[in-house]
Amino acid sequence: MDAGTVRSWMSASAAAIREQRDYLTQLDAAIGDADHGANMDRGFTAVLEQLDAAEASQPPGKLLLTAGSTLVSTVGGASGPLWGTALRRAGRALGEEVEFDGPQLAAALEAALGGVVELGAAAEGEKTMVDSLAPAVRTLREQLAGGSELGPALAAARAASEEGMRATVPLQATKGRASYLGERSIGHQDPGATSTALIVAALEQAISRGA
Amino acid sequence: MDAGTVRSWMSASAAAIREQRDYLTQLDAAIGDADHGANMDRGFTAVLEQLDAAEASQPPGKLLLTAGSTLVSTVGGASGPLWGTALRRAGRALGEEVEFDGPQLAAALEAALGGVVELGAAAEGEKTMVDSLAPAVRTLREQLAGGSELGPALAAARAASEEGMRATVPLQATKGRASYLGERSIGHQDPGATSTALIVAALEQAISRGA
Amino acid sequence: MSSTDVATVKKFLNNPDDLVPESLAGLEAAHSDLLRVDLENQIVVRRGAPTSGKVALVSGGGAGHEPLHGGFVGVGMLDAACPGAVFTSPVPDQMLAATKAVDGGAGVVHIVKNYTGDVLNFRLAAELAEDDGIQVESVLTNDDVAVEDSLYTAGRRGVGVTVLVEKIAGAKAAAGGTLAEVAGIARKVNAQGRSFGVALTSCATPTSGGPIFEIGSNEMEFGVGIHGEPGRRRERVKPAAEIVEQMTTAILGDLDAPSGSNVLAFVNGLGGTPLIELYLVYNDLTKQLERHGLTATRNLVGNYITSLEMAGVSITLLALDEELTMLWDAPVHTPALRWGT
């Protein structure tokens, strides 16, 4: 995997978010302020512009740093700094390498998760993007450690992130805007966990296509 | 006819307006500002209070003066000064007499109409209360002049006022708030003409009951 | 037609009939340094009134247009206001009580928006005041170009310019103007100002509870009044820049303001339109003014003459000269307009 993989990941993420923009916003309307779709779409549109403008020779880590900084600079809201920091940490983890393998990818995603948790202080079960990102990272790590190929490992990670996303429905939010609702947040799927599952799915897609 | 006649006229007017309050307001919503029912109801409620408080010995003209002043002081809007002046002029026309006959009644109503026209400067056909009051006064005068009994003459006057009221529907308003609508005022019945028809009908009712 | 909820428009109310007096009591409680409320007569009177020798300004009209008029009682603007029931002209008794309460011997100017009810009631009040030996000059505002001033209407409605008349004539009175001078400057402001309003939704009066007119989710009332009177025509909603262009064209078609003139540009919210949109409208307006060679040397953006919770906006342009500019800039201290003090 290389810079091309990161570029396709970001493209696939942007496309998925664009397609689900209204759905994400609707989810946010139910327990937040109805801007999550617009926020993420604005951010990933800018990411694609920045990556198009980035030199072709840039290594994958550098591209992720750029993508993360772009999210921080364009999204705003809670999701901007969180996903921005995540991608920046992932980029930093990949360093200057031109290529990366499965374990390096897993480490990068772990760093991403670490950034989210450090900034947002949410543990799993608080009805946030962490509920989708953490199981994905954990599953990828476990599958690779258990000897899985990257393809099936990523598929499992994607499934785990989607399961985590769906598992936010019965939860009561205790972080972010949805926490203001108290018990009324129960019964709704978290928008951030939903966009996160889309981004994880985009990663699987980018890598399986690239393979 | 005497003070009792005036008192029953005012009671019957108040009752009819109370009953049609929402209808009058609806008519006013279509081509005005949705307050005519409330205005007239507030006014006639106050009139009844004032008449209840007025000495039993007061002559009919005095009672009409009080009623008119009360309308001026409590209604506001266009209808308050207009109907208030109308009743005041009618009261002045009856003077200090304790009793009055058909021709005196007709003269009082003519004075009332004169007051409305003097203050509001509306001619017939401008889609105002004049379209209901003027035919009523004219018909009463003509019927009495033609030898009619008061009862049938008043019934004819009432019918004429109702016809005048209905005839406001196709008119374009050129006076009052409805005139701002231009052609869009066409097709709606004038609220002031409608309440006027109620007051004329109340007069017929008061006199026929008294008879 | 849309499927808007016609059943009720929700409001912060106790008894609907008490809205006006309870709101006035709140106004007095909040601004007792500036004014007092006479609840029996339902009038708002400037603290310290009457001022001997100063011409007094009284205005009034139906309630529901707040801050007009009660919010403009204070130093350098109105001496008294008489609010009627919502959208209903007050009665002559109120106007008379207000006139008596503020007359300082130099006469009283009645500022009357041109609606049949207001005109008739103020006419009766002026007669009564004159019977009491108070000199009254009535000034009619009739700036709404959405209405043709012709034999076929009750004349143009008084709308946005009323705020400017009250401010500028108030300054003239504070500066010691005579009754004729104060009335004269008020008439000049009215003559040099024109307005046009557009509504996106209807308002609802507290007693009726429901919207005054039905309007589709893609429609606007072009040329709406401030009492929920429907406008001259119903149009499809357009981009703000186009709406503002149409409004400006209507106003400038009737205002003597040649290229090179200075104007006061007043973007007024009708109550339910958020401030963020009013400033967007002001931005579009500046472009239109530029196109016509006009400079907005003064401006006012906000909710000053409203129509309850109606979503909508009106634009008023006032052709300025030095005198009007100076009077506009003069100190004013009222609940709703304040500067220089």
Add this chain to the structure above:
Amino acid sequence: MSSTDVATVKKFLNNPDDLVPESLAGLEAAHSDLLRVDLENQIVVRRGAPTSGKVALVSGGGAGHEPLHGGFVGVGMLDAACPGAVFTSPVPDQMLAATKAVDGGAGVVHIVKNYTGDVLNFRLAAELAEDDGIQVESVLTNDDVAVEDSLYTAGRRGVGVTVLVEKIAGAKAAAGGTLAEVAGIARKVNAQGRSFGVALTSCATPTSGGPIFEIGSNEMEFGVGIHGEPGRRRERVKPAAEIVEQMTTAILGDLDAPSGSNVLAFVNGLGGTPLIELYLVYNDLTKQLERHGLTATRNLVGNYITSLEMAGVSITLLALDEELTMLWDAPVHTPALRWGT
């Protein structure tokens, strides 16, 4: 549930995405004596900033709460404001640009409403500013008693008290307060202020076009936020006096203001509630204060921290002492708040 029209909420707009910049351009055009707008960075900066040696105040947050914050940039209040998209926290780049534009060498106070997005973005901005050698103190406002401040929430939301913090800390900075003093007084205002909001209708963001929440024609959101976040519970609409009693009880249950205290009573419209109702609410509020032995020695009634066109009201009570009263009374000259100058 009502049959309210969910299709669209009509607005004065051109391209929905341009609402914020176009509105800012209008703000600048209307108030160029007070402020300038840097459209590239989407920030509002006080004319004449930076003032050497003066502590600067920067605030920001999602747009849609106007006049907050841009309307409070000027003399004696904010030095800069950074609005994000509607209801979306601005990004650190804006906050950094604003901070740099106004730092006069004495440090910058960031006034941050307690929402995860605002907190995180301002945190990143403060780090960047400190990297640039600018001293930053962040002050969090979290006055909304409708939200429990517990492990189970992101903490209380910052609402009405933010306006009071900006005014009072602005006065402290204008009076030459040090960074620690200005931040200290800001924190004191936040600590002594509590708010509670109620909505009768939802607002609609320009991009979504429809209401954020559905609400029946007889319902209200009790404890609503300023971003259309539903409140803690849905209730049937009650008479205003009862609503105000419940709001006051919630606030006073959490505010240290014993009988005999002076308070600043702030009745704030959320955007779509007419002023006539706000004053009615203020009237009901004075009765509640009286019942609790409190005196409103200062007050503010109007639309100051809004939620687009939401019909609703919030009440903020601030326990006053001499210092806060004096700073509240100090001159201020901004588009939305002005006195003493």
